Amino acid sequence: MVKAKAESEKCCTTSEHFALPDVAWAEELAKLSWALAHPARVRIVRLLLNRTSCMCGEIVEEMPLAQSTVSQHLKILKETGLVQGEIDGPRVCYCINKDAMAKLKKLIASL
């Protein structure tokens, strides 16, 4: 760690005044980050990324969570746009929204 005892050079060279980062930008990144802010959702996303798509039931089997809990996490992932699901008969097939994933990666990378 950097030791800053001389108060003027390494630390707090603060005469310049920066504008606030764009609030909408921050909210967008916060929303996408929040989608991944729970280990179960990260694992679901990884699971979907390793497959072309996945049934809800298969996800439930892989997770140590009740079906209703997994369904709630999937709902969150859908609301943030990271995941989309299409009805396939009596089941629902989930897959990653590549555009949303790209956007998340771009936002993080541009930090």
Add this chain to the structure above:
Amino acid sequence: MVKAKAESEKCCTTSEHFALPDVAWAEELAKLSWALAHPARVRIVRLLLNRTSCMCGEIVEEMPLAQSTVSQHLKILKETGLVQGEIDGPRVCYCINKDAMAKLKKLIASL
């Protein structure tokens, strides 16, 4: 129990079984993502990235939040390792932990 295989050709084309994503890996990414899961924390991180460092008071000035609330967000950012603060006299100087930022970017990029 996946019994339907005849009717689903457009969807769920995977019969292979993937191992669970690493749980620890998921928890690590979830923790870092959670640090950015609030617009105020995203703005703080951006603010710090645009400067070499920043006093707590300057952050408070830029945010429409009370000082105690900003301090709480800073505590969260410190706990996740994204930000580090050093005491500089009666003030505290915050700056980005570049290693943690790189780790976050790497984890997201490797999704």
Add this chain to the structure above:
DNA sequence: GTTGCATATCGTAAATCGACGATAGGCAAT
């Protein structure tokens, strides 16, 4: 229609978050 399966939603409880004011603690100058 009914049955059976897969998923979503409801209801609820415990835990956590986010916000604030008030207060405590630390440091420098007096």
Add this chain to the structure above:
DNA sequence: ATTGCCTATCGTCGATTTACGATATGCAAC
């Protein structure tokens, strides 16, 4: 030591999250 400033922590509140079982909904087959 006292004062004054800056930051952290405490206490509290309401809102949200997370978890579960129970129930409802939707679809296909019978």
